[in-house]
Amino acid sequence: MSHSAPDPGHEDGTVYDEALLGTDTSHWAFGTDFEDPLAGVDTTVPAELDAGELAAYCLALGDDALVMSHRLSEWCSNAPDLEDDIALTNIALDLLGQARLLLARAAAADPTVVPALPEGSPAPVEDALAFFREAAEFRNVRLVELPNGDFAHTIARLLLFVTVRLAAFERLVTPADPWGSDPVLAAIAAKGVKELTYHRDYAGRWFLTLAQGTEESRRRLLAGLASVWPLHDELRAAYDVGPEVDVVLDQVFAVSAVERPELAPMTGRGHTEAFSRMLAEMQVVARAHPEGLW
Amino acid sequence: MSARASGASPMSTEWPLYEVFVRGKRGLNHVHVGSLHAADDEMAVRHARDVYTRRNEGVSIWVVKAADITASSPDEKDPLFAPAGDKVYRHPTFYTIPDDVPHM
Numbered sequence: 001m002s003h004s005a006p007d008p009g010h011e012d013g014t015v016y017d018e019a020l021l022g023t024d025t026s027h028w029a030f031g032t033d034f035e036d037p038l039a040g041v042d043t044t045v046p047a048e049l050d051a052g053e054l055a056a057y058c059l060a061l062g063d064d065a066l067v068m069s070h071r072l073s074e075w076c077s078n079a080p081d082l083e084d085d086i087a088l089t090n091i092a093l094d095l096l097g098q099a100r101l102l103l104a105r106a107a108a109a110d111p112t113v114v115p116a117l118p119e120g121s122p123a124p125v126e127d128a129l130a131f132f133r134e135a136a137e138f139r140n141v142r143l144v145e146l147p148n149g150d151f152a153h154t155i156a157r158l159l160l161f162v163t164v165r166l167a168a169f170e171r172l173v174t175p176a177d178p179w180g181s182d183p184v185l186a187a188i189a190a191k192g193v194k195e196l197t198y199h200r201d202y203a204g205r206w207f208l209t210l211a212q213g214t215e216e217s218r219r220r221l222l223a224g225l226a227s228v229w230p231l232h233d234e235l236r237a238a239y240d241v242g243p244e245v246d247v248v249l250d251q252v253f254a255v256s257a258v259e260r261p262e263l264a265p266m267t268g269r270g271h272t273e274a275f276s277r278m279l280a281e282m283q284v285v286a287r288a289h290p291e292g293l294w
Numbered sequence: 295m296s297a298r299a300s301g302a303s304p305m306s307t308e309w310p311l312y313e314v315f316v317r318g319k320r321g322l323n324h325v326h327v328g329s330l331h332a333a334d335d336e337m338a339v340r341h342a343r344d345v346y347t348r349r350n351e352g353v354s355i356w357v358v359k360a361a362d363i364t365a366s367s368p369d370e371k372d373p374l375f376a377p378a379g380d381k382v383y384r385h386p387t388f389y390t391i392p393d394d395v396p397h398m
Contacts, residue, residue, distance in 0.1 A: 083341040
């Protein structure tokens with residue numbers, strides 16, 4: 001008969017007791033040792049940058065993260081298994097953190113982008129931008145606002161989004177990118193690169209697993225990829241990325257034995273109808289209680 | 295559990311169970327923190343990262359299939375461990391530990 005591994009919480013098997021670890025909780029750093037990504041960063045907008053354009057760029061980057069984060073958060077309690085439920089919501093939280101910093105930066109660069117709040121509302125500027133703008137004022141790409149499909153659809157969308165976003169963030173931390181001369185944006189990107197690298201790893205591994213898994217998983221993955229691919233051009237244009245993205249995507253496609261889709265880009269611009277419904281749900285509580293303090 | 299973990303049961307569609315060990319930032323050694331399901335070893339490491347290191351707990355993760363762990367039986371508790379209970383001379387309690395030795 002075999003037995004399960006020793007339970008660390010059990011009195012006979014605990015290794016958390018004070019005799020071994022002492023009472024110094026810094027061993028585990030619960031709630032301590034967090035880093036402020038903007039610590040020591042000069043928040044003045046550099047003279048060579050146009051504040052309005054910088055704000056617009058930060059809004060675009062922030063809105064993409066916010067909307068993708070919300071779509072991913074819709075998986076909470078609905079993912080195929082507990083571990084991926086947590087993984088997807090972790091990614092959503094990373095992106096929400098990026099959105100918060102980027103929207104705050106947009107507001108700092110150009111305060112006129114922040115919508116007027118109902119009188120007495122204590123909402124900070126990033127909340128005002130997230131919850132009190134109308135759909136037409138959001139600058140996110142359509143790829144991130146599409147309603148969720150199945151898990152394979154989410155993986156295909158996530159792979160495209162984070163591959164492109166990571167390429168742009170990697171450029172933002174170098175002098176080659178004009179926006180990188182904003183020290184705040186560069187610091188946000190430096191933090192984001194580490195997060196997005198993990199997101200890409202997660203999406204890439206699942207892409208391969210689904211592609212080479214069962215007939216059904218492959219069918220679903222190809223269907224998901226086909227449904228998001230027409231918005232791939234819009235995404236690339238928004239981030240102004242080039243062949244460095246193809247190197248990554250082609251590698252994932254090659255190991256997965258998936259053909260790069262040849263589908264015409266979706267025409268038009270602006271937002272989809274589904275985006276308005278998503279915003280209505282995302283914003284309803286903040287708008288119903290504008291004086292609420294969260 | 296062992297039947298499910300090894301995939302031996304024909305009814306099994308669940309991923310195998312893994313036990314997770316995490317070494318904290320300034321911790322001494324890897325400590326068992328819990329278990330999870332994953333399709334393979336690599337996925338288990340990533341799941342462990344997502345499930346068990348969300349609050350800044352770790353700098354290193356070990357995972358091992360639960361089925362690969364051989365554990366002592368609770369029935370053998372007395373023959374295995376009771377004989378060590380009265381041998382105080384095996385404990386290094388007759389030394390003075392210097393104040394600057396942090397973990398002893």
